[in-house]
Amino acid sequence: MKPHKRPHNSCSNLIQKRELFTFITRRWRSHSTSSLFYNTPKTVHTVLTVRILRCLFLFLSGHCAASYYCNKLGFEPLAYQGLETGCRDVVSHVVKQGKIIYVFVSALNPGNKEMGEHLVKHGDGAKDIAFTVENCDNLVQKARERGAIIVKEPYVLEDKNGWVKLAVLQTYGDTTHTFVERTAYNGLFLPGFRPPLHRDPLLAKLPSGLLDFIDHVVGNQPDDEMVPVVEWYQKNLLFHRFWSVDDKQLQTDFSALRSIVVANYEETVKMPINEPAMGKRKSQIQEYVEYYGGPGVQHIAMNTSDIITSVSERGMEFMCVPDTYYQMLKKKLQHSQVRVTEDLDILEELKILVDFDDNGYLLQIFTKPVQDRPTVFLEVIQRHNHQGFGAGNFKALFEAIEADQNARGNLTILSPNGESNHI
Incomplete structure (x- = not known):
């Protein structure tokens, strides 16, 4: 009717x-x-x-x-x-x-x-x-x-x-x-x-952007609110935990975070949920929460079949990772059975990140914030038989974000009680 x-x-x-x-x-x-x-x-x-x-x-x-x-x-x-x-x-x-x-x-x-x-x-x-x-x-x-x-x-x-x-x-x-x-x-x-x-x-x-569909949508939460949000999706939408990682794995010398990915029954809809963890300085998640005024969507990942063409000719501003990342990457790949078909020199030139396991690999790159506040940004991702979220790249990504945080004056020292003090 x-x-x-x-x-x-x-x-x-x-x-x-x-x-x-x-x-x-x-x-x-x-x-x-x-x-x-x-x-x-x-x-x-x-x-x-x-x-x-x-x-x-x-x-x-x-x-x-x-x-x-x-x-x-x-x-x-x-x-x-x-x-x-x-x-x-x-x-x-x-x-x-x-x-x-x-x-x-x-x-x-x-x-x-x-x-x-x-x-x-x-x-x-x-x-x-x-x-x-x-x-x-x-x-x-x-x-x-x-x-x-x-x-x-x-x-x-x-x-x-x-x-x-x-x-x-x-x-x-x-x-x-x-x-x-x-x-x-x-x-x-x-x-x-x-x-x-x-x-x-x-x-x-202008050349084609070659973006195809939404790969995943990431939500940032204040400290200790990640698990209740995950439980909300499990209870109300019957999503399940697809993947998780704790602050011992997602950390740099200065900051850390925790993340749980929830997914639908067929695992075609994936939503990572993040929260900050205590570190020496303010994490990127805490910076987001403060400037956004609470929890919200941190970034949207868009899938492509050709990331090199997608990001190389439009002039979008992306986060920069150090050259040492690619030196270490090449050494790791020498001992892996996975073969990256893209030219590693071009990936280094464009600052595209690579993560891999025994079955496949993914390529990803992150824009800088797409508005004046350091909140929402975008991701372009290409998958080759790899359904992860770039955990192997988190340290390099966090260090790139921390460099931008430092330039904004927001990579501040945290006291033992979690309060922020400017350097």
């Missing part, structure tokens, strides 16, 4: 504002499904199909953010919503690359209190990670029974191309998850969106 309708241009609706205050990441993969199993009284499992749809960001200037991602990362304009489409509250610029869709959204009116307060507290940052579902009502009800906070009950957006049902759940900090049921919709993006008003002719002259 078709659900109750709401007009697609009712942008005053609170959750539609949440929906559109966004930088949306969308991953369309027919095989990228999460089977959430719920026990019925007869112990028969009900399967609800879920996949990552998007990561929602709030931006002060959506237009500038969209242009930046198109020019620096190879995205293309896909859709638009704003005054010209009948939306009076927010403007949304949608860009796409491969199976990834980002929507950059800004407030149109000075009285937009909700978005204004969020930007003052957090700056530009991720607000929502969304999942597509086949039965939104059922999934929301099961999550409610398990104790999840429902921020917005299921509601409907509609236009001539069909309807979409959405609902919002609270997760860590001010971050939320949106469930999106869109099996009855065949439009360009979402109801109310139209083709972009303008396409920059410069983009056609």
Whole structure:
């Protein structure tokens, strides 16, 4: 039965504002499904199909953010919503690359209190990670029974191309998850969106970014809050622990962190959850928490089949690792049965990291923060039969981040009680 309708241009609706205050990441993969199993009284499992749809960001200037991602990362304009489409509250610029869709959204009116307060507290940052579902009502009800906070009950957006049902759940900090049921919709993006008003002719002259889909999304937590967040996913979304590492493994001479990765049943949706650990100086996770104003999404990893081409010709600013990393890497590879097919000299020139085990390897590189606050950044990752998260690279990555922290004056000495003192 078709659900109750709401007009697609009712942008005053609170959750539609949440929906559109966004930088949306969308991953369309027919095989990228999460089977959430719920026990019925007869112990028969009900399967609800879920996949990552998007990561929602709030931006002060959506237009500038969209242009930046198109020019620096190879995205293309896909859709638009704003005054010209009948939306009076927010403007949304949608860009796409491969199976990834980002929507950059800004407030149109000075009285937009909700978005204004969020930007003052957090700056530009991720607000929502969304999942597509086949039965939104059922999934929301099961999550409610398990104790999840429902921020917005299921509601409907509609236009001539069909309807979409959405609902919002609270997760860590001010971050939320949106469930999106869109099996009855065949439009360009979402109801109310139209083709972009303008396409920059410069983009056609730039090389392809070769980014394909979202690999994983990382969330940072304050100290001692990682495990409760992991338990939230296990309880409310029936995710499981996929991988974990403690501060003895993730440390440098100055700082440390702990991390647990949660994944869906089929392990196609992965979400690392981090927290700081006590060290001699302030960790990168603690710096994030302080500048973001609490827990939030730290970075989004985008998968590519050709990382060298993806990162070499667009001028994106990446973190720098020392030459000694590659000297040690070459020595380690001499004693490994894994053969890296890419030219190691080119990887060194581009500062691409390599991690490997007996079965395969991965290549990864991290941008510097993509906004003024040292909070959210991006990762580009290429996998060759390796499903890890670059644990072998953590020390080199942390040292690169610590160099940037030091330049910002934030690699501060910690007292025994955890208080920070500037050097």
